[in-house]
Amino acid sequence: MASYPVQRTVRAALAATAVLALAGGMSLPQAVADPVPPNASEALKKYNELSTQAEKLNEEHLRAQDDLSRAEGELDRANRDLTDAQHAQDLLRGQVDLLTEATFEGARFNQLSAILVSDSQQDFLNRMSALGILAGENAEAMDGLTAAVDKANDAARRATEAAGNANKAIEDIGRRKTALDEQITEARDAYRALPESERDALGDEGFTGHVPVPAGQAGQALAFALGERGKPYVYGSNGPDSWDCSSLMQAAYRSVGIAIPRTTYGQATIGRAVSLNEVKAGDLVIYYADQHHVSMAIDGIRAVHASTEGVPVKIQDIESIGPINTIRRVVG
Structure with missing residues (x-):
């Protein structure tokens, strides 16, 4: 299993860009914080634990359906x-x-x-x-x-x-x-059972403004995923009004004529592996040892993903989503 240390030079460059942007009066899109902060209530921590387990079971159920189709x-x-x-x-x-x-x-x-x-x-x-x-x-x-x-x-x-x-x-x-x-x-x-304030915090859509994307199929797939920001996460959903993490990635690449597997497990095997230092727009970032979650990279710092129920599709820091297992480049 590959490990992905923080790319200090890239983060330093981003920090420098942020300073210059603020000095010039510009607004810079910020990565959304982890929806479950360390100081969260026990109820919120319990919800996060249960929703993570449910997401894992959802992906396993989808994999079982794929196994049935093959059989x-x-x-x-x-x-x-x-x-x-x-x-x-x-x-x-x-x-x-x-x-x-x-x-x-x-x-x-x-x-x-x-x-x-x-x-x-x-x-x-x-x-x-x-x-x-x-x-x-x-x-x-x-x-x-x-x-x-x-x-x-x-x-x-x-x-x-x-x-x-x-x-x-x-x-x-x-x-x-x-x-x-x-x-x-x-x-x-x-x-x-969560307090209303914590439900509202989970439902925050984060940055919803324009995000430039590169030309090409990977960039257009990213544009599709970014266009779904704000839509809810629903276990097992295939869109178009709601998504789970892997269905959003599949639909994004399907929109540019590229077929990829439905599950995170299948998506973790396609294309070629790249490191976090090499990550580009449109790369699929697979998380956790059991590979049950996926996001799409915007750049070396941010990604867009469908997180869990109660949390809309949003932009978040790549590494705050979870421990990275592998990054796959679908195009190029």
Whole structure:
């Protein structure tokens, strides 16, 4: 697992830029603070803990759905192979039956009878050649039938295995969905129990002004994500009115014609890995040892992400979101 130390030179440069901007009367967009500060109430800390657990279960549930889709695809392919093999088996079995019958009918034409009934040496050779061809075709058809039977049996085995995998995935999804529903309910109850002042602080949208983005697909994907600021986080949501962390990233890249996985686990494997020192706009930043959260980098300091229920899509300091696990560059 890679670690990402703070890039002192970049932060120093940003600080210097901030000083110059303030001296010139300019306003500089600030990174949003962590929604759960160290001095938060016990109720807020409990809510944050529960919502983090719910988010993790949500991503695991989505991964289980992906596993089910793959298993169902394997089952469909295996069933198609089985049908094709059985059809080929039936055709070849009929061919073998016809050739066997023809061979039996022509069995009296052995070498001796061929000599006795042949009008000439050439006629004898023609008869023997025909018998050889018939026997060869029969043997070839038998070989083909054997191969078709083996293929059908292999397809049946794979279909059975794929069906078992699909059933296991269905059972896994059921267990995860039950756990997820319980966790979400508990997190929402904890949110409703918060003082109004803390709910208002969680709901702060942060900086909503214009953020310049670079040209190209990564920049346009970032523009999409930034355009969703203020929309709520909902576990398992796929937009367009609400998001979870990974669905926002998927939709952002889909908007520029790039397909990426639905889950944080899948997103943690795409493109190529880069360090925090190399981070560029549009890079996906994956958090925590179990990779259950993701944001999109704006630059080396800030990122935009869907945080958790009760917290809108917003800009936040990259490292304040959580411990960085990996950063993936989707484009370039």
